[in-house]
Amino acid sequence: MKPGTTRAACVALLRRDLTLIWRRRGDALNPLLFSIIVVALFPFALGPEQATLARIAAGTIFVALLLASLLSLDMLFRSDLEDGSLEQLVLSPHPLSLLLACKIAIHWLTTTLPLIVIAPLLAQMLYLPDTVLPVLLIALALATPLLSLIGSVCVALTVGMRRSGMLLTLLVLPLIVPALIFGAGACNAAQAGLPFTAPLLWLGAWLVLALVLAPLAAAAALKISLT
Amino acid sequence: MNPLLLWFHKLGSPPYFYRLAGRFLPWLYAIALITGAIGLYGGLVVAPADYQQHDSFRIIYVHVPCAWMSLFVYAFMAANGFVALVWRIKLSEVLAMASAPIGAAFTFITLVTGSVWGKPTWGTWWTWDARLTSELVLLFLYFGVIGLYSAIEDTRQAARAAAFLALVGVVNLPIVHYSVNWWNTLHQAQTVSLMGQSKMDASMLWPLLTLAFATHVYFFASLLTRSRVALLGLESGKEWVRALVNARTGGRQ
Numbered sequence: 247m248k249p250g251t252t253r254a255a256c257v258a259l260l261r262r263d264l265t266l267i268w269r270r271r272g273d274a275l276n277p278l279l280f281s282i283i284v285v286a287l288f289p290f291a292l293g294p295e296q297a298t299l300a301r302i303a304a305g306t307i308f309v310a311l312l313l314a315s316l317l318s319l320d321m322l323f324r325s326d327l328e329d330g331s332l333e334q335l336v337l338s339p340h341p342l343s344l345l346l347a348c349k350i351a352i353h354w355l356t357t358t359l360p361l362i363v364i365a366p367l368l369a370q371m372l373y374l375p376d377t378v379l380p381v382l383l384i385a386l387a388l389a390t391p392l393l394s395l396i397g398s399v400c401v402a403l404t405v406g407m408r409r410s411g412m413l414l415t416l417l418v419l420p421l422i423v424p425a426l427i428f429g430a431g432a433c434n435a436a437q438a439g440l441p442f443t444a445p446l447l448w449l450g451a452w453l454v455l456a457l458v459l460a461p462l463a464a465a466a467a468l469k470i471s472l473t
Numbered sequence: 474m475n476p477l478l479l480w481f482h483k484l485g486s487p488p489y490f491y492r493l494a495g496r497f498l499p500w501l502y503a504i505a506l507i508t509g510a511i512g513l514y515g516g517l518v519v520a521p522a523d524y525q526q527h528d529s530f531r532i533i534y535v536h537v538p539c540a541w542m543s544l545f546v547y548a549f550m551a552a553n554g555f556v557a558l559v560w561r562i563k564l565s566e567v568l569a570m571a572s573a574p575i576g577a578a579f580t581f582i583t584l585v586t587g588s589v590w591g592k593p594t595w596g597t598w599w600t601w602d603a604r605l606t607s608e609l610v611l612l613f614l615y616f617g618v619i620g621l622y623s624a625i626e627d628t629r630q631a632a633r634a635a636a637f638l639a640l641v642g643v644v645n646l647p648i649v650h651y652s653v654n655w656w657n658t659l660h661q662a663q664t665v666s667l668m669g670q671s672k673m674d675a676s677m678l679w680p681l682l683t684l685a686f687a688t689h690v691y692f693f694a695s696l697l698t699r700s701r702v703a704l705l706g707l708e709s710g711k712e713w714v715r716a717l718v719n720a721r722t723g724g725r726q
Binding site: 399400403413417421423424463466473 | 644
C-alpha cells in the first residue's frame, strides 16, 4: 500500500485507534457492567415474578444497551481532542467524513458489539422467551450502529465542552426515539406472535441512510465546533 | 444591481434590519392583536357548539393554530439555520436562535391544550399515541437546540452548532405531520387542509383560519423583538449601537 493515499490513512487510523483501545482494555468492561447492573435493577424494582419480567424484558434490554452505548459515545473524540490529533484529522488532505466513519466503526466494534454479545445473558436474567431472542439480537444489531452514527454527529457538535454528558443525552435521545420504537416494537410483536419483519426492514433502511449521511454530517459538525 | 437583490443585501446588515424591524413591530403587534381578538370572539362566541363535543371543542381554536406554529417555526428555524451555515449570514443565525424559544413555547402550549382537551373527550390526560409522542419529541428537539446554544460560550459558534442540530432534527417534521395518517391511533386524522375541501363547517372554520393568521403574525412580531435584542447584544461593540445608546441617553455614560 502506497503511503499517503486515503486508504493508507484509514488503515493507519484504524490501527492507531485499536492499539489505543487495546492498551486500556479494562475500560471496555465498563459499558458491559453498566448494562448488567441496570438490567439487574428491574427485578429489584418490579419484583421477581417471571411473567412481569418477561413482558418488559425486550424493552428494558433495549433501553439499557442504548444508554450504555450513549454514555460511552462521550469518549469518541475526547482523547483525540485532548492530545490534539483531532485537529490533525480535520487538517489532513483526506476526506474527513471517511476518517470519521473509520473512528465510528471502531467505536461501535469495541464498545457496542460486546454489549450485543452479552444480550443473551441479559435476556436470561429477565426470562425473555427463547423464540424472541434472535429478533432482539437482529434489532440490536441494526439499532445500535444507528445510535453510534447519529450520536457521532451530536458528539461532534459538543466536542469542545467540559461537561457534555447531560447535554449529549438531550441531543441524541430525541433523534434515536424512532429506532427504539421500531426495534423494541419488533421484539414485542414477535413475543405476541405477530409479524415483525416490517419494523426490522425500517431499521435497516434507516441504517443504510445513516451510514451514508451521518459521517458527512459529523464531519460538517466537527468543522463547526473546531473553528 | 437588481433592486430586490440590493434590498436583500441591505436587510442582512444588522443596523438596517434593526431600524426596519423597529418600524414594522407596532404594526405586526396591532394586526396580531386585532385578528387574534376577532378570531377568538368568532371561535368562542359566534361559532356553534359541536353536536358531539359541545363546547369543549372550542379549545381547537388555541390547540390547532399552536400545533401548526410548532411545525412552521421549526421549519423557519431550520431554513434560517441552513442559510446561516451556507452563506454565513449573521442575521440568519440570530433569527434562527430567536425563533427556537418561541417554537418551544408553541409546542408546549400545543401539548398542554391537547391534554386538557383529551381529558373530556378521550377520558385521559395523556396517551402514547403517535402524534402526541412525535410532538413531545419535537419539544425535546427544541430543548436540545436551546440547550446547545446556551452551552457554548462563543455566541456565533453556538448559533452555528445549534443551527446544524436543528437541520438534523428536520427529519422529525414529516413524522409529526403525517403521523396521524401513517399510524391510526387515538388522535384524529387531518380535518383541515389547505388544498381541497376541509371536513369542517365554514361557520367553525373561519375563526380557526383567522387565528392561524394571527399566530403567524404574532410569531413574526415576537421574533423581530427577540432578534432586535439579540442583535444589540451581539453588536454591542459596534459604532451603530453606541450611537443608538448615546442618542437614547443623550451622550451620558
